[in-house]
Amino acid sequence: MTTSNPLVGKAPNALARNGTVQFLLGSLLLIALTLLVAELDGAIGNLFKANGFRNNPLEYPLTAVLIGLLVNFLLRVTRTYEAIRPAIRTEFYLKVGLVLLGARISFGDLLATGVGGLIQALIMVAAVFGFTWWLGGKLKLPDTLRAVMATAVSVCGVSAAIAAAGAVQARKEEVTYITTLVILTALPLMVLMPILAGALQLTPTVAGAWFGGNIDTTAAVVGAGTIFDPKAQEVAAVVKLTQNVLIGFVAFGLAVYFAMVVKKNEDEPRPGLRVIWQRFPKFVLGFALVSLLVSVGLISKDAAKVVDTASKWLFTLSFVCIGLDFSLKDLREAGWRPIAVYMAATVFNTIIALGIAYVIFGVIFPR
């Protein structure tokens, strides 16, 4: 069965106008849903307090994702999903929120956590990328698919998958497929890892480093940190951002490898070092700049608190979008082997990240 596309046959201006209307409609819906999450979260928190609980176990990231999933389902059932799709920009809202999060983290802490995070990221990316690439080869996945998968699972989820796909010229379907797997695994991890960290009695710093080193998508990393502890959220965000910075180097390495080994007979231009800068996540610079401005006193502590609150609004928007963006449709055609490799890589990542986070942030740089 096919569905008719209402945009087919319209002039370019009409298409652009339609896209703008959809974006505005979607933005209104997103704002309404974010306010709904705030109200619901407040009400749920009060309910737990009235029943003798000190903390709300259903933290706002989870409430936001659940609301997003519910509305996603309703929009798809009523076939109105496409009418708001242009406004669903999970990564964009998250990146703006991360720039604002810089207001909460002193520049000294940022550097201190960043050093440990960089050591952890180098070990994690090498180990997890190597394992996923090797296992993907054993199960005979196409080179492009295992390159995209290994980068996504070892570096930073969706944005890494897109960068790797550009470097190795993967097919669109492979990126969509990996993106679905990233979100499919990140959602349960966002909820389960804080519970496990509590059961293992990890310190907020070690727990944050574990979340940042393991969960693939940055939004879910921030979500898990938020659920566990404010300090864990800070460490998780810094560790993940440090890992994000490596994407340029991984994309460059992949581009060189594919040009010289995998596709050496094809008439393609050789990749240059500028790939590293092209892929560098520039919002990390904004994050560091805001942290520096607060640390040197150019932004007052009171103003920093307001900026921090604004970052939580944007994170909520991003969490709602995670739920709205989710779709299982693309998994059906891919078969079991890529799923098996991805799940095995996630388990491997979880175990190794726990050990490395504990050694680096619990033993070498205890804080």
Add this chain to the structure above:
Amino acid sequence: MTDKNHPPTSERFTLNEDWLATIIGLIVVLVLALGGIAAIPYPLFNLF
């Protein structure tokens, strides 16, 4: 060349998206910090 063989079109957007997020983030910080806004004006939003 078929559509399937093209690299993802969103690749180009992502690069711009990073800068856009950075610029918007810095503008929000400047507006909130220099504008002397003491609180986000939404009284019920007290969970954060």
